[in-house]
Amino acid sequence: MSDYLYQTTQQYFGQLAGGSESCGEQELKALGASKIRRSYLGCYFCADQRTLYNIVYKTRIFSRILAPLIAFDCHSEKYLYKTAQNIDWSDFLTLTKTLAVTANVAKSNIRNSQYAGRILKDAIVDQFREKTTKRPDVDTRFPDLLLNLYVYENKARISVDLGGGSLHKRGYRTESVEAPMQETLAATLLQLADWNGERPLYDPFCGSGTILCEAFMRAGNVPAxxxxxxxxxxxxxxxxxxxxxxxxxxANNETKDIPDDLIRGSDLNPEAVKAVRANRAELPEIGTLKVRRSDFQSLEGFENTVIVTNPPYGIRLGNTEQVTGLLKDFGDFLKQKCTGSTAFIYYGDKTLVKKLGLKPEWRHELRAGGLDGVLCRYQLY
Ligand SMILES: C[S@@+](CC[C@H](N)C(=O)[O-])C[C@H]1O[C@@H](n2cnc3c(N)ncnc32)[C@H](O)[C@@H]1O
Structure with missing residues (x-):
């Protein structure tokens, strides 16, 4: 077995959504990483083995944690194939295990990411075939070994994806209605809201309950x-x-009970309420998550509550006129019925911010899952 790059450097790369870098850095610090350095859509960090497993198991913000095997100058497909064959892939795979490759290529002689990924995959299976006449299978959905190839300005890096797939897929979302947000984005909203379970939380447009389920896991210290x-x-x-x-x-022994009425939500769509209940049922029995069917206009209002929500936006749901009217009404609802509360609103479309009719105290741009959105904070007096 040779020494791989992650073994000699103890350095890893965490991938995240644009705008989540500060949250990622904060989280890595809390989980014991060192030498954290922010980069484009991610952070480099150092960790020993114990800390690394802890980070992969608990991160709520990162979508991938990558362990680099080799980094090399790479100007051609041929050289990529040859260099990938220098790795002894039996260190990672046997014939009964499956593999898959994700690839990102930019500003390089190799232009096509998909093709580059295929070359890496070919180099691996050809090595097995030459030695044993057999080859491991590819499984793009649930591979045992997921590799990431990154080529930027003709510098290549081959890494193992330590989650074995995107970490935003927590596993609780068994049902969903339209426009669910990514779990990592919902977790980022809660971290930016600095919500740690001290004040009640409410989501009046809860959809399939991503914000509610992430809040439940966060308050109950359930590993992501x-x-x-x-x-x-x-x-x-x-x-x-x-x-x-x-x-x-x-980590599993450190979960804690969640007080009744701490985390609640509602949605106009009865299917959404059903989905939240089904998703909640996947999570451990450490407390309740209350959800009901309601138009936000019929809610009685909230005192001393943290409202974290993602109202409909034109791109995916409803037409712009409807959304504009809904946001104006929601702004009035917040002003009239939510004094003493704090609202964190994630707009999937930045142009909608002004429709609420309230001035945000701060705004934080966050891009995820094809959305170029913004989170705004409102203190309601
Ligand atoms: C962008 S989605 C929320 C997605 C959610 N964050 C998730 O991850 O699943 C907006 C939700 O607002 C709900 N909605 C639309 N109009 C509403 C109203 N007047 N009152 C309450 N909910 C409403 C829709 O049914 C939809 O589920």
Whole structure:
């Protein structure tokens, strides 16, 4: 077994959505990482093995954590193939395990990401075939080994995806209605809102309950990957099952009970309410998450509550005129019925901010899942 880059440097890369960098950095610090350096759509950081498993298991903000195997200058497809074959892939795979490759290529002689990914995959399966006449299968949905190839300005890096797939897929979303937000985005909203379960939280446009479920996990200290069945780090040659079991057991024992009425929400659509209940049922039995069918206009109002929500926006839901009217009415509702509360509103479309008729105290741009949105904070006096 050779020394791979992550072993000699103990350095990893966490990928996140644009605008979440400060939250990612904060989270890495809290989870024990060192030498954290922000970069484009992510952060580099150093961690020992124990800390690394802890980060992959608990991160709410990062969508991928990558362990680099090699980095090299790469000007052609041929050289990519040849260099990838220098790795002994039996360190990571056997014939009974499956693999997949994700690739991102930019500003390089190699132009096509998909093709570049295929070359890496070919180099791996050809190596097995030459040695054994057989090859491991590809499984793009649930691979045992997920590799990431990144080529930027003709510099290539091959990494193992330690989550084995995007970490935003927590595993609780068994049902959804239109326009659910990414779980990592909902977690970022809660972190920017600095909500830690001290004040009641309400989402009046809860949809399938992503914000509510993330709030539930956050308040109950439930590891973000609690329901995840496979992890990519299990395929690393130095994977230590004893250390991983200790980390997992300790984290699972640190969940805490959630007081009644702490986390609540509603939605106009009865299917949404059904979806929230189904999704909540996937999470551990540490408290309640109350949800009901209601138009926000019929709600009695909120005192001393943290409202975190993602109202409809024109791009995906409804037409712009309808959305404009709804936001104006929601602004009036906040002004008239929510004194003493704080509202955090994520607009999937930045042009909608002015429609609320309230001046935000601050705004934070966040891009995720194809949305170029903004989170605004309102203190309601
Ligand atoms: C952008 S979606 C929320 C998505 C949610 N954050 C999630 O992750 O699933 C907006 C939601 O507002 C709901 N909605 C629309 N008009 C409403 C109204 N007047 N009162 C309450 N909910 C409403 C829709 O049914 C939809 O589920």
């Amino acid at each position: 990957s609690y329901l995840r069945k496979k992890f990519g780090f299990l395929r690393l040659p130095d994977f230590d099952a004893a250390v991983w079991n200790q980390i997992k057991t300790k």
